[in-house]
Amino acid sequence: MKTVHGGLDAAELRELGLRPEQVIDFSSNINPLGTSERVRQAAAHADLSAYPDRDCLALREALSERLGVGIDHLLVGNGSTELIHLLARALLREGTTVLILGPTFGEYEAAGRLASADLQRITARESDGFSWRLESAERVIKQVRPNLVFLCNPNNPTGLYLNGEQVEQIHAAIGPEGVLVLDDAYVSFSDEPWDSIRLLQADNVAILRSMTKDHALAGIRLGYLAANPTLIVDVSRFQPAWSVNSIALAAGLAALEDQAHIDAARVVVQTSKAYLYEQLSDMGLGFTRSAANFLIVKVGDAREVRAGLLRRGVVVRDCSSFGMPEHIRVAVRRREECEQLIGALRQVLER
Numbered sequence: 001m002k003t004v005h006g007g008l009d010a011a012e013l014r015e016l017g018l019r020p021e022q023v024i025d026f027s028s029n030i031n032p033l034g035t036s037e038r039v040r041q042a043a044a045h046a047d048l049s050a051y052p053d054r055d056c057l058a059l060r061e062a063l064s065e066r067l068g069v070g071i072d073h074l075l076v077g078n079g080s081t082e083l084i085h086l087l088a089r090a091l092l093r094e095g096t097t098v099l100i101l102g103p104t105f106g107e108y109e110a111a112g113r114l115a116s117a118d119l120q121r122i123t124a125r126e127s128d129g130f131s132w133r134l135e136s137a138e139r140v141i142k143q144v145r146p147n148l149v150f151l152c153n154p155n156n157p158t159g160l161y162l163n164g165e166q167v168e169q170i171h172a173a174i175g176p177e178g179v180l181v182l183d184d185a186y187v188s189f190s191d192e193p194w195d196s197i198r199l200l201q202a203d204n205v206a207i208l209r210s211m212t213k214d215h216a217l218a219g220i221r222l223g224y225l226a227a228n229p230t231l232i233v234d235v236s237r238f239q240p241a242w243s244v245n246s247i248a249l250a251a252g253l254a255a256l257e258d259q260a261h262i263d264a265a266r267v268v269v270q271t272s273k274a275y276l277y278e279q280l281s282d283m284g285l286g287f288t289r290s291a292a293n294f295l296i297v298k299v300g301d302a303r304e305v306r307a308g309l310l311r312r313g314v315v316v317r318d319c320s321s322f323g324m325p326e327h328i329r330v331a332v333r334r335r336e337e338c339e340q341l342i343g344a345l346r347q348v349l350e351r
C-alpha cells in the first residue's frame with residue numbers, strides 16, 4: 001500500500017472540476033513564501049544536457065562550510081525521503097528492528113517494512129498532548145534494542161519539539177549498536193531551533209534535513225544526510241547514480257546563499273501562527289501549540305471536514321493515516337491565505 005501524504009491529488013481535483021491554481025494547499029508544510037527569485041534564476045540556468053555531478057561535490061562543499069562538518073560526513077539525496085529509504089536498506093533486514101516514535105511521518109514505517117525489519121512503535125497519546133513519556137520510552141528502547149530509531153523533530157504532524165537534552169536522553173538509551181535518525185525536516189521554521197549538528201560527535205547519529213521544505217523545492221526535491229563517514233559510505237552504496245538532478249543541485253547552491261528567504265518565512269510563520277491560534281480558540285476548537293510551521297486541529301470527522309474545505313478551495317491534511325481520524329493538519333501560510341482557511345473552516349463547522 002502506498003504511503004499517504006499531503007499535497008494536491010490531481011485525480012481528486014479533476015473529479016471535483018477544480019484546477020490546481022484554484023485551491024490553496026495547506027496540506028504540505030513548505031516555506032510559505034514559495035521559491036525565492038534567486039533560486040528560480042539559478043534553477044533556470046542549470047545545464048539540462050549534461051549529467052549532474054554524481055557526487056554533488058559543490059553542494060556538499062557549501063553545506064560543509066555552513067554546517068562545520070567535513071564533506072565526507074554528507075550525502076545529498078533526491079529529497080530526504082530517498083535518504084530515509086537508503087538508510088533503511090543499509091541498516092535493516094529481516095531479523096533487525098526499527099523503532100518509530102509516532103504518530104509521525106509515514107515513510108519511516110514504509111521504509112522499515114520494505115527492508116523486512118520488525119517494527120516497534122512508541123505512540124504519544126492525545127491525553128498527554130501528544131508528548132512522548134520519555135522515561136517509559138527509554139525503558140522500551142532498552143528492552144527492544146532497536147537497530148534503527150526514527151525521531152522526527154519537530155514532529156510531523158504533532159508539532160512537538162524535543163530539546164537537545166531530551167534527544168540525548170533517547171540517544172543514550174539506544175546504545176552503540178543502534179542508530180538514531182533525527183529528521184530535522186522542519187527545524188528551519190521552528191520557534192526556538194537548537195543546533196542538532198553537535199550530536200554528530202556520536203558515531204551512531206544521523207541527521208536528515210530537507211531543503212524541499214526550507215526553500216519550497218517540492219517540485220524538484222532536495223535533502224541531505226549528515227552522519228559519520230562510514231555510515232555515509234554504507235548508505236550511498238544503495239543510491240542510484242545521478243539521483244539528484246542538475247536543477248536541484250543548482251537550486252540548492254543558490255538556496256544556501258539565500259538565508260534571508262528563510263528568515264522572512266520564519267516571520268510569516270510566527271505571525272500567521274498567532275493569528276491561527278487566536279481564531280481557532282475563538283471557534284472553541286482543540287489544537288496543538290506547535291513548534292513548527294503546521295499544527296493539528298481537532299475537528300470531529302477529519303475526512304468529511306477535509307472534503308468540505310476542498311469544495312471551498314482549501315486543501316488540508318486529514319490525519320486519519322496517522323491514526324488520528326478526528327484531526328486535520330494545516331500548514332502555516334501567509335496571513336491572507338490563513339484568513340481564507342479560517343473563513344472556510346467556519347463555514348464547514350458552522351462556528
Ligand SMILES: Cc1ncc(COP(=O)(O)O)c(C=O)c1O
Pocket residue numbers: 078079080081082105152156183185209210211212213218221222223
Ligand atoms: C518529517 C518529514 N521528513 C521528510 C519529508 C520528506 O521531504 P523531502 O523528501 O521532500 O525532502 C517530509 C515531507 O513531508 C516530512 O514531513
